[in-house]
Each structure stands twice: as C-alpha cells, then as structure tokens.
Amino acid sequence: MQERSFDRYDVCIVGASIAGNYLAYLLSKSNLKIAVLEDHKEIGLPFQCAGIISQKLNKLIDLPKEIVLNRVNTAKIVSPSGNFIKLSGNERPYIIDRIQLDRLFYKKAKENPNIIFYLGERYKSFENRIRDGKKYLLIESSKRNIIAKMLIGCDGPLSLVGKQLNVKNDIIFASQIRVKAKFFNHEAAMYFNPQWKQLFGWIVPEGNQICRIGIASTKHVNTNFKRFLNDLNVDMNDKIDQQGGIIPYGVMNKLAFDNIFLLGDAAGQVKATTGGGIIMLLTAAKYASNCVNLCFKNCNFSKKFIKKHYEKPCLRAIGKELKFHFILRLILENFSSKDFEIFFKIIKENKIEHLITFYGDMDFPKALIFKLLRNRTVLGFMFKFLLKTPVIIFKIVKLFL
Ligand SMILES: Cc1cc2nc3c(=O)[nH]c(=O)nc-3n(C[C@H](O)[C@H](O)[C@H](O)COP(=O)(O)OP(=O)(O)OC[C@H]3O[C@@H](n4cnc5c(N)ncnc54)[C@H](O)[C@@H]3O)c2cc1C
Structure with missing residues (x-):
C-alpha cells in the first residue's frame, strides 16, 4: 500500500x-x-445492456416514466431451423433506458x-x-x-x-448493436442455436423504431454475431452503435466475508x-x-x-x-438442433404455450418447471434426454448437495 x-x-x-x-x-x-x-x-x-426487465421492476423501485422506453407484448422463441413459438400474456416486460x-x-x-x-x-x-x-x-x-x-x-x-x-465468476461474452428497424415494435425475440449455446441471440425493441440485437457466447462471439446478423438480414447501414459486455454465468457465489x-x-x-x-x-x-x-x-x-x-x-x-435458471441453462446448452426441434414440436402439439404464458415468470422459473414436468410427453422427452446426457444429472445433484 x-x-x-x-x-x-x-x-x-x-x-x-x-x-x-x-x-x-x-x-x-x-x-x-x-x-x-x-x-x-x-x-x-459504457452502455452494456439489452435493458429488458420484468414488470417486477415497478414493484421493487419507484420507476420514473421517462426511464421506460418501451413495453414488450410478445416474446418469440425461435429454434435453430427457424420454427418459433409466440408467447403473449400478462407479463409485459419493460425496455428501459439503462x-x-x-x-x-x-x-x-x-x-x-x-x-x-x-x-x-x-x-x-x-x-x-x-x-x-x-x-x-x-x-x-x-x-x-x-x-x-x-x-x-x-x-x-x-x-x-x-x-x-x-x-471467481465463469463468464460469457456479449455483443450488441442498436439498429434502425421498422419491425419488432413490441415483440422481443430469442434465437436458440447450439453455436451460441450458453445463451441466445436476442432482438429487443427499444421503441422509436430502434432494436437492440445481440448475442452472447463463451467462444467466437464476433464470428457468431456476424452470422446471426447475416441470418437476420440486418443491413449494417442501419446500425446506430455497438456495445460489448461480460455476463457472469453460473449460480450465486458465496457472498459473506469478515x-x-x-x-x-x-x-x-x-x-x-x-x-x-x-x-x-x-x-x-x-x-x-x-x-x-x-x-x-x-x-x-x-x-x-x-x-x-x-x-x-x-x-x-x-x-x-x-439454481433453477442454471439447471434450465444446462439442459438448453446440451440440446442438439434436433432436440430443439422435437421440444418445440412437443410444445406446439400439446398446446403448452398457455402453460408457459400463465406460469412463466422471467425471474422465478421453478413453478413453471414443475407444471411442465406434469405433462407426460414433456416428462418422457426430458427423461430420454437426461439418460443421453448423464453429466447434467451429476451437475444438478452437485448443485443441491
Ligand atoms: C450485453 C448485456 C446485456 C444485458 N441485458 C440485460 C437485460 O436485458 N436485463 C437485465 O436484467 N440484465 C441485463 N444484463 C445484465 C446487467 O447489465 C447486469 O446484471 C448489471 O449491470 C449488473 O450490475 P452491477 O452493478 O452488479 O455490475 P456492473 O454493471 O458490471 O458494474 C460494475 C461497476 O464496477 C466498476 N468497477 C469494476 N471494477 C472496478 C474497480 N476495480 N474499481 C472501481 N470500479 C470498478 C465498473 O466500472 C462498473 O461501473 C446485460 C448484460 C450485458 C453485458
């Protein structure tokens, strides 16, 4: 010193x-x-955020109107092959001016x-x-x-x-651009792909015809991001600015020390x-x-x-x-493209969207997980998937020991 x-x-x-x-x-x-x-x-x-936050924000803090740039009505979840599920319900997340x-x-x-x-x-x-x-x-x-x-x-x-x-936190790297966009005014989208398996690609409608488009992964974030933007047909002339950032990945650490x-x-x-x-x-x-x-x-x-x-x-x-978020993540990041397609099909064919809409909570997923597992087709799919990837079972057990 x-x-x-x-x-x-x-x-x-x-x-x-x-x-x-x-x-x-x-x-x-x-x-x-x-x-x-x-x-x-x-x-x-530097600004490093997609700024999408659940309605709980308004309960936790006295939220000034001018900090809310937009609200989301629909969430579109897109599989690697482009199949998608649209969810719209009571949750209307805020898009904030971070x-x-x-x-x-x-x-x-x-x-x-x-x-x-x-x-x-x-x-x-x-x-x-x-x-x-x-x-x-x-x-x-x-x-x-x-x-x-x-x-x-x-x-x-x-x-x-x-x-x-x-x-020490494990980390993933994020990259985001803000672009002028005529679509997605109140729809957020999440794009899953085994190439960026630690998270997803996102489109968040900032409002005023501006979108925040980003991706996060442990490796090759720039290459994956270029690919993602290419797949979305984003015209780079519409880019307003670009952000990067780091996101911790895992469960809550030890918090207390002398x-x-x-x-x-x-x-x-x-x-x-x-x-x-x-x-x-x-x-x-x-x-x-x-x-x-x-x-x-x-x-x-x-x-x-x-x-x-x-x-x-x-x-x-x-x-x-x-911990439940982490379990979900462990499962999603071990999904192959085929697993995504089968899972999306199960959700559509069993009309499970309404369960997700009703019990889905952006912050607290435990209730939804238990509801979904009550469906025999979902349970059967998960059972088979976990048998294929026993390492996840080992990691889940370790989490609760
Ligand atoms: C691209 C991206 C998108 C995101 N999108 C969302 C989202 O949509 N919704 C959501 O809820 N969350 C989102 N997050 C996560 C959210 O931004 C973080 O959870 C939040 O910023 C954490 O706040 P914090 O204050 O703990 O840490 P940080 O925001 O990381 O702030 C840490 C601060 O500490 C300062 N600092 C660091 N080291 C030192 C030092 N040695 N001395 C002095 N100062 C230091 C830094 O300069 C910084 O100001 C996103 C994150 C990223 C990267």
Whole structure:
C-alpha cells in the first residue's frame, strides 16, 4: 500500500453501476459515511445492456416514466431451423433506458452529503487490520487510501474484491448493436442455436423504431454475431452503435466475508437462462442495506453475522431460483438442433404455450418447471434426454448437495 494519508469512512462501495448506486441510495437514509469508488469517469457509461426487465421492476423501485422506453407484448422463441413459438400474456416486460436508471440512484444517493462518489478512481486492494481487538480495513485505490469498517464489492463480473476473496465468476461474452428497424415494435425475440449455446441471440425493441440485437457466447462471439446478423438480414447501414459486455454465468457465489460482502454481478446474482441481473440485484440490495445497518447497530461485522443477515436471506429470495435458471441453462446448452426441434414440436402439439404464458415468470422459473414436468410427453422427452446426457444429472445433484 502506498504511503498516503487515510480518508475515513464507515463503508466503501466499489462500483457505481446499478448495484453500487442503488445500495448507496438505500444507505443514504442512514447516517453512515460512505465512499463509492468508480473506475469510469461517467455514470452509466459504457452502455452494456439489452435493458429488458420484468414488470417486477415497478414493484421493487419507484420507476420514473421517462426511464421506460418501451413495453414488450410478445416474446418469440425461435429454434435453430427457424420454427418459433409466440408467447403473449400478462407479463409485459419493460425496455428501459439503462444509462438513466444507473444515474437515477447516483443522483439520489449524492443528495446525502455523507456519500462521496470518487469517479475515475480504481479500487486496487484491501488489507485486514485489527485495533483494540476490532477489525477494520485498509483500502487502496488509484488515488487514495481509505480506512473503513465495511467493504462492498459491486464491481461487476470480473470483481477485483471477489478475486481477493477467492471468488471467481465463469463468464460469457456479449455483443450488441442498436439498429434502425421498422419491425419488432413490441415483440422481443430469442434465437436458440447450439453455436451460441450458453445463451441466445436476442432482438429487443427499444421503441422509436430502434432494436437492440445481440448475442452472447463463451467462444467466437464476433464470428457468431456476424452470422446471426447475416441470418437476420440486418443491413449494417442501419446500425446506430455497438456495445460489448461480460455476463457472469453460473449460480450465486458465496457472498459473506469478515467486514466484506459482494452484490450484483460480482456475486453471480444473474439468471443463467437470460443473463439478466437487474431484478436479482435490486432484490439482494434491499437485504444488503438492511445487513449494513444491522452490522453498525450491533457493532458486529463478522462473516457469521453478514451470512445470517445478507447471504441467507438472499439464498431464500433468489439463490434457489438462480439454481433453477442454471439447471434450465444446462439442459438448453446440451440440446442438439434436433432436440430443439422435437421440444418445440412437443410444445406446439400439446398446446403448452398457455402453460408457459400463465406460469412463466422471467425471474422465478421453478413453478413453471414443475407444471411442465406434469405433462407426460414433456416428462418422457426430458427423461430420454437426461439418460443421453448423464453429466447434467451429476451437475444438478452437485448443485443441491
Ligand atoms: C450485453 C448485456 C446485456 C444485458 N441485458 C440485460 C437485460 O436485458 N436485463 C437485465 O436484467 N440484465 C441485463 N444484463 C445484465 C446487467 O447489465 C447486469 O446484471 C448489471 O449491470 C449488473 O450490475 P452491477 O452493478 O452488479 O455490475 P456492473 O454493471 O458490471 O458494474 C460494475 C461497476 O464496477 C466498476 N468497477 C469494476 N471494477 C472496478 C474497480 N476495480 N474499481 C472501481 N470500479 C470498478 C465498473 O466500472 C462498473 O461501473 C446485460 C448484460 C450485458 C453485458
């Protein structure tokens, strides 16, 4: 650690994207002195999101109208050969202005003079220290040293805070363009293909005749993306801009450590089926803020205390559902093109769309999975598929041990 004077804070949050800003905003209601370190100079940039979020968003936060760019009425799910199922039901996801969502909570948190944002400042490391039998942290950034009681890693999929705690996310790479498009005004589409098996190709209607088209995969993302755009007959003259990004892939990580915890993508709080993390992290942030307040009230910053008041509530609220997302993903990524076709046929012939429409939940899939497995044809297909790929059974069992 460099020889520098120390700035003293109660809490240091690393990362001022949606997780860090929302947590800072929730904590702005307390009297805690908080430093937020953000590597980038401008909040919300670079823009790296498809911005499709379920209606739960409106229940979790007070959602300003101007942040909602569009609503989706129909979801089209497309098989590798171009067969598709169209789902439309009660769920009408929001398409949001992600940059403004990040800025909303940044601006709100900043209203509290106890919360200081250090933009363009990179977190580097922490050291544990003890004084009078009490633990605290020495934190080094690119510009200052900080003494704090708590450190919270909201620093995304490649979290440095996590790395220093031996927590590492598996990741997939995403690429997206925004294009002028006359179609898809209220229809989102997901294109499945064994070539980009860790997720799907997406078309999200931003509104105002603009679409966000993207793809995510572990390998060859650029080649796959070119192929996908080609298959869709996208005219590259209609391209407005391009984004890239990283998505954590797996189940929720360990969250709690002495004086430290992780939140958002850093914690793997992301749905393995869609790569969506916003509903999950907003849910987790409420437990996180409650936990921070309890830590200071009880002067207890131990791993055990943080586990009880943050990790366990998160596991109950989202952790188990994230495991179901991962199971679905394991199944989908092992589907061959033929499996996709058979599965789509089963859904169509057995009129299962209405089940998906009725019980389908973008965030919590457990109920739908059990409903689908009650159908004998689906159950038979899954049984045969799993016998063919026993490695999935092994991975599923390991998840619940
Ligand atoms: C292409 C793409 C499309 C997506 N589409 C959707 C979607 O449609 N719906 C949805 O719900 N989710 C979507 N997601 C996922 C969603 O964007 C993430 O779940 C969400 O951004 C996670 O927020 P976060 O604050 O945890 O992490 P991030 O948004 O990754 O932010 C981490 C922040 O920490 C900062 N940081 C990192 N390291 C340091 C350091 N050492 N020092 C200081 N600062 C640091 C970074 O600069 C960044 O600002 C998408 C992701 C991608 C990549």
